[in-house]
Amino acid sequence: MPAPDLSRDGPRRLLATAGELLAVARPRIERQAQYAALIAKGGRRARAAADWLDRAGACVTALAQPVAVRIPLPVRATGSGVEIAGTVAIGDATIAADVAAGGQLTACLVTLGYGQEAAFDWLGRDYALHHVQTDLAREALFALARAADRAERARTPGGRLRRIPVRTHGPCGEKDLWDPVRVQALLAAFGAANPGVGLTDSGFFAPLHSLLGLTLIRAGGPQGRLP
């Protein structure tokens, strides 16, 4: 992975090539139960999986412009949680405690920079190949997010990093989902540093292969767990 921008003031950008991300993403995909089961059957099934992953990788390489942007967030502890940038409240007493103990809150916006329609067209509107591309792109996105977290840890050696996921959607009944309005407020905090990621009213990032996360880092204590 490339060396991160470790400037202390303002937005911090981490750029990566698609090739670097795919070097991480492809082995992870191949270990997923659904792909591992196919590959384990060998023969034409394994060849089909390999061919699809090769072509999906070529698509990601051709289209992706991966970037992660991290911004520090002004935060103050409230009674039972924190208020971020004067607009977004999180009702979590443990986060409040970390902030009170000197923790620094940042938001990280990660994107591969291309949408599903572009990928579908690039892949000749092949549904099966597009499905594999979606799985591979998702793994590449998370590889970039993990790299961004490692860069953040590198700024505070020995510090403890806590990840606070910002999930706008999930199956019915799933807890800890963020209201799209709150997410929109967080996105607004990026201002001109936003690498072109928007949010639909229903809570989808556009382009789809994007994610937003909060991290809280404080000096001392055990390292946060790697994803």
Added chain:
Amino acid sequence: MLTEEDKDALFDAICEGDRETVVDLVTKARDGGEDLGALLKDAMIPAMSEVGDLFSAGEIFVPEMLVAARAMQGGIDIIEPILAATDHEPLARVCIGSVKGDLHDIGKNLVIMMLKGAGFEVEDLGVDVTNETFAAACDRGNAVVCLSALLTTTKPQMVNVINHLKSKGKTAKVVIGGAVITQDYADRIGADAFGEDAPGAVRAVKRALGLSN
């Protein structure tokens, strides 16, 4: 002409994702003057149905289902132009889209592959589809409207589609599915059928149309 052994081999080749053998056997059938519509109906579609059943039973995963669908498509690519030149009609015409506000296409695309493998003609309306677009698709001869929604925030849009189609006098059946959808929800909002997964969507479309499985 294909022997019964050839037809069994064709069935197995689809199930095993052996696209080369599927293409070879369908080519042999075409060159021998075989009734390709009957071959599709009697050997190939049942093979994809078997694959769908294995997926629904948890015995195979999505990638293996895709390999089988790819093999099936190898045969369909040979058969389709020939059947199009005759009076052959697909099982039915179906349109499918992710509802307004929903940008996910994975589930929708799996359903498309399985519907095509089951003999339906499928019009892909894409994602973030408006009520008006669904209604216009009905006017193009689609007998079934399949709605996909992945999120809690987009699920309610299905009710809007159903109400819009009714208000416009559309008689197409509505089949719904998606990670957040249940049979109970389908019943409550007046959908004609619910598909719990991609193969389930095929069964649901057939139920909605009164076709046997």
